[in-house]
Amino acid sequence: MSMTEEIATFAGGCFWCMVEPFDEQEGILGIRSGYTGGETENPAYKEVISGDTGHREAVQITFDPELYPYEKLLELFWQQIDPTDDGGQFKDRGSSYRAAIYYHNESQKEQAIQSKTELWESGKFNSPIVTEILPAGPFYEAEEYHQDFYKKNAFRYALYKRGSGREAFKKEYWPEDRSHLRVSLNDMQYHVTQENGTEPPYENEYWDNKEEGLYVDIVSGEPLFTSKAQYDSGCGWPSFTKPVMDASVKERYDLSHKSTRVEVRSREGDSHLGHVFTDGPGPRGLRYCINSAALRFIPKDRLEAEGYGDFLILFK
Missing domain, CATH: 2.170.150.20 (Peptide methionine sulfoxide reductase.)
Structure with missing residues (x-):
């Protein structure tokens, strides 16, 4: 990894929906869907969503901080999730779908805490911001059919995204600048x-x-x-x-x-x-x-x- 590359790890519910928003940005060098936060090595999808392994669905993003700083990644992350929901994300319920920021160094930790504080102080949400900020641990890549799902299965992805309630939430709280x-x-x-x-x-x-x-x-x-x-x-x-x-x-x-x-x-x-x-x-x-x-x-x-x-x- 070169000096201009860093890694960020985010859990935001279904990882299908956490790839597209970041993948479109200049300075994002790669995104992989996977599992993190648990104790089992190399967990399988069905094991993770059952909640037995303690892992969460997550994405690991390789980025160039000179082109897309970590601060901007955090801003985009908050716009993909419901930060007041501690039981999952949208229609996906359970511990494997809980949102979290996994920091890889002290700088990321400090920026994540600051961004969470600023989000709460903005008054955008009336309920407490419950998204956890946790140290990054082992990240296990998900099965290949989960990678870049929005590209491989555009129609199914569109149906899922609409049905999950994620898009309606984003439009309400983060109206898009077009x-x-x-x-x-x-x-x-x-x-x-x-x-x-x-x-x-x-x-x-x-x-x-x-x-x-x-x-x-x-x-x-x-x-x-x-x-x-x-x-x-x-x-x-x-x-x-x-x-x-x-x-x-x-x-x-x-x-x-x-x-x-x-x-x-x-x-x-x-x-x-x-x-x-x-x-x-x-x-x-x-x-x-x-x-x-x-x-x-x-x-x-x-x-x-x-x-x-x-x-x-x-x-x-």
Whole structure:
């Protein structure tokens, strides 16, 4: 390990959800999911979640402190958990899912204590901050199928994250600053998804797409529509008879236009997608009129490689 590398270890409930937030940051050199805090050597997943070994699910992060200081890691850690919950995290209950900061040196210990104090003094939470700060011990890597789960099983991960209650909690206590999307999105994508804009008809990428594949949210990557449900409605925007699943999108009344319309937004990313109308074909009579700028298209032959292999069954 070079002089510019350090290790941080955090327990924050299900380790699937503790990889993605850190993995996206510059200066993070590697993340492994695993088990720590117990007495059994090389524990297996089922042993850990039973609570018999004393271990907790955790992530061990290798980082460059010059690019991403430990202080910033702590800030991001607090935003992933419920620090007032001593019985687990969200829907995952039991000792193996309790949150903790495991420090590797005195500097980390002091910074962790200070950050915990500052969180309490901020008044964000009315209940006491109960997350423990503990010395780091042996860390045992979890089974390979747990590593980078959010990449390998994007659809299952999205369903789990939503169902766990973690995302709803984060949105309530840590509302997201979305200004960073100006870097990853072009002007039209940002205007459509973040400012409820509309792109010009017939002058967009997918209005006449004929290739088989899956459409996902340009921001979050969550599955939204398939080419199987796409048809030419003559409106100049991609049109679909239905989403991948009803739960893939959320609908709400849009009162910003002269006539009341029903807006369509992505469930996880909360991106503005377009509108749904009742003049479509099929048994439901719906037309989902969606902006291309809100979508990323994944061809059928790329689904497996990009973690959407579960959807191949829709094209058989």
